[in-house]
Amino acid sequence: MKKIILTGDRPTGKLHLGHFVGSIRNRLKLQNEGNYDEMYIMIADDQALTDNFDNPKKVRDNVMEVALDYLACGIDPSKVTIFIQSEIPALTELTFYYMNLVTLSRLLRNPTVKSEVKLRGFEESIPSGFLNYPVSQTADITAFKANIIPVGDDQLPMIEQAREIVHSFNRVYGDTLVEPNALLPDKEVCRRLPGIDGKAKMSKSLGNCIYLDDSDEEIKKKVMQMYTDPDHVKVSDPGKIEGNVVFTYLDVFCEDKHFKQYLPEYQNLTDLKEHYQKGGVGDVTIKQFLNNILCEVIKPIRERKRELENNLDYVLDVLKKGVEKANLKANETLKEVKEHIGIDYFTNPNYLEEMKEKYQNPKD
Numbered sequence: 001m002k003k004i005i006l007t008g009d010r011p012t013g014k015l016h017l018g019h020f021v022g023s024i025r026n027r028l029k030l031q032n033e034g035n036y037d038e039m040y041i042m043i044a045d046d047q048a049l050t051d052n053f054d055n056p057k058k059v060r061d062n063v064m065e066v067a068l069d070y071l072a073c074g075i076d077p078s079k080v081t082i083f084i085q086s087e088i089p090a091l092t093e094l095t096f097y098y099m100n101l102v103t104l105s106r107l108l109r110n111p112t113v114k115s116e117v118k119l120r121g122f123e124e125s126i127p128s129g130f131l132n133y134p135v136s137q138t139a140d141i142t143a144f145k146a147n148i149i150p151v152g153d154d155q156l157p158m159i160e161q162a163r164e165i166v167h168s169f170n171r172v173y174g175d176t177l178v179e180p181n182a183l184l185p186d187k188e189v190c191r192r193l194p195g196i197d198g199k200a201k202m203s204k205s206l207g208n209c210i211y212l213d214d215s216d217e218e219i220k221k222k223v224m225q226m227y228t229d230p231d232h233v234k235v236s237d238p239g240k241i242e243g244n245v246v247f248t249y250l251d252v253f254c255e256d257k258h259f260k261q262y263l264p265e266y267q268n269l270t271d272l273k274e275h276y277q278k279g280g281v282g283d284v285t286i287k288q289f290l291n292n293i294l295c296e297v298i299k300p301i302r303e304r305k306r307e308l309e310n311n312l313d314y315v316l317d318v319l320k321k322g323v324e325k326a327n328l329k330a331n332e333t334l335k336e337v338k339e340h341i342g343i344d345y346f347t348n349p350n351y352l353e354e355m356k357e358k359y360q361n362p363k364d
């Protein structure tokens with residue numbers, strides 16, 4: 001069985017560290033291991049419009065922003081097809097056929113949709129386009145016959161929905177579509193990186209993000225604001241690790257080599273945690289350490305992004321070529337889907353034959 005990887009992001013803002021550890025890092029690993037047949041990354045502008053229909057400028061602008069972020073992080077267009085959702089008409093057509101296979105109550109049960117409905121204040125009247133976005137996401141995935149979907153755990157209900165539609169489709173119309181599987185980041189904490197306030201997942205709307213193009217000064221300011229342990233007042237006080245955002249981030253980003261470089265008093269993270277819990281390690285020490293590490297992670301991404309910003313023709317061309325390639329594949333699947341449903345009047349010579357049989361040689 002071919003290995004086909006597909007992921008996507010809604011272009012509603014620039015990418016932040018939550019995206020980086022939750023999906024980008026995973027995608028880079030997959031890309032660089034090269035153990036796949038096809039890999040696609042989609043900028044989901046149509047999906048972004050389902051809850052930003054009244055702010056299309058935001059979506060339009062962020063298509064470029066997200067493309068810049070992908071390329072700045074090292075997504076390589078010679079290995080990965082990067083494309084824009086709205087440029088692939090087959091996705092809309094597939095969505096329309098799949099809608100027949102899903103009930104309203106099933107859509108209303110989707111836990112991710114439910115919490116988004118609350119967040120957006122859609123309780124009184126949910127736009128039907130929004131309610132349907134899991135169906136459209138199924139089209140995104142199945143159009144490419146993707147079977148490996150690297151996502152965060154908030155996307156598990158979408159993959160589940162896609163699998164159900166694939167099963168129904170194949171049962172009703174015959175084997176056509178491929179069943180997708182989610183691929184989650186190995187580390188639990190990477191699936192839901194908390195924001196700098198420690199309260200919730202990093203998210204633009206909560207204002208608790210560190211962006212992939214933040215300056216050294218911005219990173220430092222944000223790290224210094226991070227939630228630690230409110231009872232750790234004096235350096236000599238014992239400190240708590242659980243719920244301490246600085247340690248959560250160190251768990252994600254810190255490697256042994258960073259200690260030699262930035263904090264040689266301690267051997268490794270276990271050693272630092274032990275001392276912090278005993279007392280004697282100040283919050284400023286751990287924050288400065290984390291700041292050094294994050295600056296090291298973000299600096300090359302930011303610099304590459306600044307270069308690309310002066311080369312937007314190139315970026316748009318990458319997207320255009322990606323769209324061409326994606327259309328070929330998605331159109332092929334759409335053709336198969338229509339054949340299986342039997343709505344292939346002009347491309348299937350049997351149609352005329354069948355109708356002649358029916359009208360010109362009636363059995364009775």
Ligand code: TRP
Nearest residue numbers: 006007008009010044047137140
């Ligand atoms: N729903 C995803 C998100 O909000 C974006 C997305 C759209 C996606 N289509 C997809 C992810 C297909 C994986 C596969 O992040």
